Amino acid sequence: MADVQQRLQALSEEYQKLQTELQNNIQSGQKLESQRQENKGVQKEFAGLDDGANIYKLVGPVLLKQDKTEAVMAVDGRLEFIENEIKRVDKQIKDVQDKSDALRTEIIRAQTEAQEQGAQTQVAA
Numbered sequence: 001m002a003d004v005q006q007r008l009q010a011l012s013e014e015y016q017k018l019q020t021e022l023q024n025n026i027q028s029g030q031k032l033e034s035q036r037q038e039n040k041g042v043q044k045e046f047a048g049l050d051d052g053a054n055i056y057k058l059v060g061p062v063l064l065k066q067d068k069t070e071a072v073m074a075v076d077g078r079l080e081f082i083e084n085e086i087k088r089v090d091k092q093i094k095d096v097q098d099k100s101d102a103l104r105t106e107i108i109r110a111q112t113e114a115q116e117q118g119a120q121t122q123v124a125a
Contacts, residue, residue: 029089
C-alpha cells in the first residue's frame, strides 16, 4: 500500500512539474505572438511609406537614419525568426500536453490500484 502511495506521490509531483513547464511555454508563446503583431504593424507602416521616406532606428539613446530597404529587410527577418520560434514553442506545448495526458492516465490507474488495495485490506480485516 505504501509503495502505491509513494508512486502516486512521485507521479503527482512530475505532473505538477509538467504543468509548470506548460504554463511557461504558453507565456513564451504569448510574448512571441505579441512581438509578431507589433512587427506586422511596423511592416504595414513601411508598406505605406514612399521609397524616399526617412526612417530612423533607435539605437540606445540615439536615432540613426536607416535606408528603407534595410529597415524592411530587418523587420522581415525578425518576423521570420518569430514565426519559427512560435512553431518551436507550439511543438513544445503539444509535447508537454501529450506527456501530461499520459501521466494523468497513469495517475488515474495508480489511484484505482490504491483504492482496490485499500478495499482488499478492509475486506481482509
